[in-house]
Amino acid sequence: MEVTTEDKIIQAAEKIFVRDGYDGARMQDIANEAEINKALLHYYFRSKEKLFQQILRRKMQAFLPKIQKIVHTDLPVLGKLEAIVEGYLQMLFANPRLPIFLIYSAYRDPSILEHMPREIFDDLIRFLRKAIKEGELKKVDPEQLVVSIMGMCVFPFVARPIASHMLGKDEEQYSIFLKKRKKEILRVLEELTIDSGGDK
Amino acid sequence: MEVTTEDKIIQAAEKIFVRDGYDGARMQDIANEAEINKALLHYYFRSKEKLFQQILRRKMQAFLPKIQKIVHTDLPVLGKLEAIVEGYLQMLFANPRLPIFLIYSAYRDPSILEHMPREIFDDLIRFLRKAIKEGELKKVDPEQLVVSIMGMCVFPFVARPIASHMLGKDEEQYSIFLKKRKKEILRVLEELTIDSGGDK
DNA sequence: GTCTATATACAGATAGAC
DNA sequence: GTCTATCTGTATATAGAC
Numbered sequence: 001m002e003v004t005t006e007d008k009i010i011q012a013a014e015k016i017f018v019r020d021g022y023d024g025a026r027m028q029d030i031a032n033e034a035e036i037n038k039a040l041l042h043y044y045f046r047s048k049e050k051l052f053q054q055i056l057r058r059k060m061q062a063f064l065p066k067i068q069k070i071v072h073t074d075l076p077v078l079g080k081l082e083a084i085v086e087g088y089l090q091m092l093f094a095n096p097r098l099p100i101f102l103i104y105s106a107y108r109d110p111s112i113l114e115h116m117p118r119e120i121f122d123d124l125i126r127f128l129r130k131a132i133k134e135g136e137l138k139k140v141d142p143e144q145l146v147v148s149i150m151g152m153c154v155f156p157f158v159a160r161p162i163a164s165h166m167l168g169k170d171e172e173q174y175s176i177f178l179k180k181r182k183k184e185i186l187r188v189l190e191e192l193t194i195d196s197g198g199d200k
Numbered sequence: 201m202e203v204t205t206e207d208k209i210i211q212a213a214e215k216i217f218v219r220d221g222y223d224g225a226r227m228q229d230i231a232n233e234a235e236i237n238k239a240l241l242h243y244y245f246r247s248k249e250k251l252f253q254q255i256l257r258r259k260m261q262a263f264l265p266k267i268q269k270i271v272h273t274d275l276p277v278l279g280k281l282e283a284i285v286e287g288y289l290q291m292l293f294a295n296p297r298l299p300i301f302l303i304y305s306a307y308r309d310p311s312i313l314e315h316m317p318r319e320i321f322d323d324l325i326r327f328l329r330k331a332i333k334e335g336e337l338k339k340v341d342p343e344q345l346v347v348s349i350m351g352m353c354v355f356p357f358v359a360r361p362i363a364s365h366m367l368g369k370d371e372e373q374y375s376i377f378l379k380k381r382k383k384e385i386l387r388v389l390e391e392l393t394i395d396s397g398g399d400k
Numbered sequence: 401g402t403c404t405a406t407a408t409a410c411a412g413a414t415a416g417a418c
Numbered sequence: 419g420t421c422t423a424t425c426t427g428t429a430t431a432t433a434g435a436c
Contacts, residue, residue, distance in 0.1 A: 021223065021304075023220075023221065024223045026428095026429070026430095027429070027431090028428095028429080028430095037402065037403055037404085038430090039402075039403070039404085039432080040402065040403085041431095042430080042432075044401095048430065048431090099359075100300075100303065100304070100307075103358060103362060104300070104304065106361040106362050106365075108224075113361065113362065116365060116366075118368065121366045121367065122368075140387055140388075143367055143377065144380065145384075147352075147355065147356050147367075148351075148352045148384070148385065148388060150355060150363075151348075151354065152347075154351065154355060155347065155350060155351030156347050159350075161307060161310050162302065162303060162306050162316070163350075165306075165313040166316075166321045167321065167343055168318065168322075177344075180341070180344065181344065184345070184348070187340055188392065191338070191388075191391035191392060192388065192391060205419075226410095226412095227411070227412060227413090228410095236420080236421095237420065237421055237422085238411095238412085239414080239415095239420075239422085240419075241412095241413095242413060242414075246413090247412080248412065402435105402436085404433105404434090404436100405432105405433085405434090405435095406431100406432080406434100407432070408429100408431075409429085409430080409431095410427105410428090410429085410430100411426105411429095412426090412427085413424100413425080413426080413427095414423105414424080414425070414426095415422105415423085415425090416421100416423090416424100417420105417423100418419105418421075
């Protein structure tokens with residue numbers, strides 16, 4: 001299984017675009033990163049814009065499928081929420097700059113959102129609504145709750161430079177802070193669930 | 201009180217930089233917005249970089265002082281949290297693109313954070329710690345809680361295009377969603393406070 | 401397919417008249 | 419202080435040899 005030139009370009013372009021954004025990225029940087037010539041980029045993808053669109057689409061599709069599986073597993077509310085938060089945070093640890101890249105790109109050209117799968121959200125919201133009806137979850141707006149969960153997960157990664165400065169933490173301390181995040185988010189979510197067993 | 205050319209430039213530059221970011225902004229666009237000639241921008245601010253730094257500093261200082269006042273008022277935990285969330289959301293409604301501008305700018309050049317006041321955070325965290333010790337708030341990590349609150353407030357504004365798409369809402373529906381946000385965030389925070397009165 | 405060399409476009413910055 | 423005209427650098431994109 002050889003690595004084709006196209007693969008090398010895609011790899012390199014992902015790195016540079018995600019790091020620098022469309023406007024900040026330079027074709028020369030991508031070429032350097034791929035260890036090929038700048039002209040080859042155009043040979044394979046015609047233009048910066050077209051290359052960017054490819055990368056964006058790939059990145060969007062890598063975004064949610066893991067979460068989707070979790071949503072469809074059969075777990076009690078808190079267990080499912082825990083799995084979702086964990087899966088989501090895992091993705092963020094592996095791709096800390098992905099959310100801001102996607103967010104920024106969506107401002108630049110909202111039409112790209114057409115390619116973004118939406119069912120995961122719907123399924124999750126449906127699940128939460130059912131959980132409320134069945135008395136496993138306190139009465140909250142499920143849509144609002146999903147956004148709150150995403151916010152609690154994503155924000156410390158997206159706003160990392162500002163947040164670490166605000167908290168007076170260096171890189172290492174902030175990494176530790178992030179690792180404790182799951183427990184603390186679940187601490188909050190716990191309070192929203194209703195303990196049917198009564199034990200604990 | 202006349203509007204000086206410098207004022208016009210600053211106004212215009214704020215709008216364009218906040219909207220497009222440093223890389224995306226064009227000096228020509230700023231000049232057009234200010235209804236002056238491009239050369240005048242350089243006459244007043246020498247370079248794009250210098251103009252940007254000015255704007256950034258101004259925007260950073262407009263960011264938190266309102267919150268600071270609230271933190272220093274004498275209110276019970278939930279009341280203070282409510283005031284903070286409200287003030288914060290108000291600022292976000294008035295400046296929806298400010299956070300992403302600041303975040304993105306901080307990635308570009310982290311040294312700008314030196315100009316960002318930090319005491320507000322410290323004060324708030326101290327306050328929360330005290331509230332926990334005095335039994336008004338459940339045992340959570342105050343730093344984590346502050347980040348969670350910020351995340352819940354900021355995320356739906358920062359990620360607006362993606363979030364509205366995910367939820368299948370148009371502009372108007374999403375605005376309504378945002379207006380309900382305060383109540384829902386407080387709903388979550390309520391569960392973290394300890395009702396000393398015992399009523400309700 | 402891959403390279404070097406070059407064309408083209410445009411943005412930031414300056415010169416100089418008024 | 420404000421303008422028009424221009425310079426200079428640099429980024430995307432193409433031509434053409436190998």
